[in-house]
Amino acid sequence: MRYLYTAFFYLITPFILLRLLWRSRLAPAYAKRWQERFGFFGHVRAQDSIWVHAVSVGETLAALPMIKSLMQRYPDTPIVVTTTTPTGSERVKAALGDSVLHVYAPYDMPGCVGRFLNRVQPKLAIIMETELWPNTVAACHRRGIPVVLANARLSAKSAKGYQRFSALAAPMLSQLSVVGAQHHDDAQRFYDLGLSQQQCQVTGSIKFDITLGEELRSAAQDLHNDWADCSGRPILLAASTHLGEDEKVLQGFHRILEQQPTTLLVLVPRHPERFDKVADLCRQQFTIQRRSEGGRIEGGTQVLVGDTMGEMMTFFGACDMAFMGGSWIESGGHNMIEPAAWGKPVFTGPSLFNFAEVSRLLIEAEGMGVVDTPEALASEVCRLIENPDQAKAMGENALAVADANRGALDRLLAIIDQQFNR
Known part of the structure; x- marks a missing residue:
């Protein structure tokens, strides 16, 4: 099923690029740095890094306290933060500046993900909430990179969507190292999709851990x-x-x-x-x-x-x-x-x-x-x-x-x- 999914992803790549151009009419940043989405971003290497993936502004804001804590815990470890939207990128830069390496997340195609991992070489991957991509998870698993799904939530609506593609979702979930679920209901939906109970812990929502300085x-x-x-x-x-x-x-x-x-x-x-x-x-x-x-x-x-x-x-x-x-x-x-x-x-x-x-x-x-x-x-x-x-x-x-x-x-x-x- 993942091979079929990959073939389909490659086939729609021209339309993905057209969508970037279309969105750039109102948000010009979508037309910039598109090479990063295919795994090309200079000669930067961050061996044994911690890779944190946040989609956009909401996930980035939730991840910031965690990222800052990781920087204190592992001061000698490079932190790589990826987003998929320009607004998420702006939040990373505004909050963390040059203390982390930010690039756009690679598209979920083996070549893109492989180039990204070759440059970043993470020791650990942390994915915020429910931004799960089959080829990305599989590539990390194949390279022995633990994948933590952090602050994970899974609504009933999203669970139904995953259930329709269970042949693709179940193997992907089995390759996750740990899921930190926001609530018992989220955990149960992951279990229903095939995640083992040993892979999941209910942590609560880190969005509650707000510091108002x-x-x-x-x-x-x-x-x-x-x-x-x-x-x-x-x-x-x-x-x-x-x-x-x-x-x-x-x-x-x-x-x-x-x-x-x-x-x-x-x-x-x-x-x-x-x-x-x-x-x-x-x-x-x-x-x-x-x-x-x-x-x-x-x-x-x-x-x-x-x-x-x-x-x-x-x-x-x-x-x-x-x-x-x-x-x-x-x-x-x-x-x-x-x-x-x-x-x-x-x-x-x-x-x-x-x-x-x-x-x-x-x-x-x-x-x-x-x-x-x-x-x-x-x-x-x-x-x-x-x-x-x-x-x-x-x-x-x-x-x-x-x-x-x-x-x-x-x-x-x-x-x-x-x-x-x-």
Whole structure:
């Protein structure tokens, strides 16, 4: 089955390149460094390195505490970090600079993966969440490179997809060294696909292990003071919105302004190639400013478009409440642990399969509310603005969940140590 999969991958390579060019229309970085995706990246060698693969921004942010811990544990070991998107690449460079080697992950074809491994020569491979590729795993297994699937999650939807290709998925799973699953439900789905229980440990989600340093807290407070101005205006953050969600957020914001006319909406699209379109959409209906333009927020500004990269954690600290995007479309939601760690009330739509266990904990603790419609979002936001004690209690409930579930990083690092030193 893997041979058929490989042949198919080679056949569609021209279309993959065309897709890169198509995406580069809005995000020019997709047309750059494409050679790395085929395993060509100069003469850099990093023998006995630790290879960490994170797909995009979310996985990269989750991996950063782990990577920094590995740098402290193994100061003489090169760290190689791969991503598949330019935004993930930017996050790696901004957070880690030249302390790690970053390249784009090779396409899952034997030649590409082989060239990559020849140059990097890892002693250990760590794959974040569920970015599993049959040829990559097989190549590592053949070379005796342990593969750790870290912070692993497997939704019921994804499990069904793997089940349809069980002849390809089962051998791949058998070649993994260890799976550090976020929850027992994730582990069970891996077992159902053929993973042995000896290969899996439930570590929890390392996304709970967030450190909010004094510098970050200070920056968030300064930003809050700017946004709230002297009037103490309420601040609603709509974070990581997707195509089809911005209109709904703005629809709900119209209703919020009818009852709370001083409210400021901070709208942050998920993908940078949409920044201009979302800004134009907001400008048609509201008085706006763009974060990239700098300057203080004017009193008459109704919507601030968050069109910068790397500031989301500061935005969570600066807002009064947050709505998480990717949840009003079938995208499975985005990381609601981040606003919870700041002690902010959290709202989300009904699509939550990417964070099923986290969302369950937050909902049961009354730290997060699910809103199906823009009208429901407006109603809940206005309720909290009018009842600050309820808003405070909801934020404290969210923070309690975040604090109670820390410790996954230490459990994951213990697994990595065992595999690295075996």
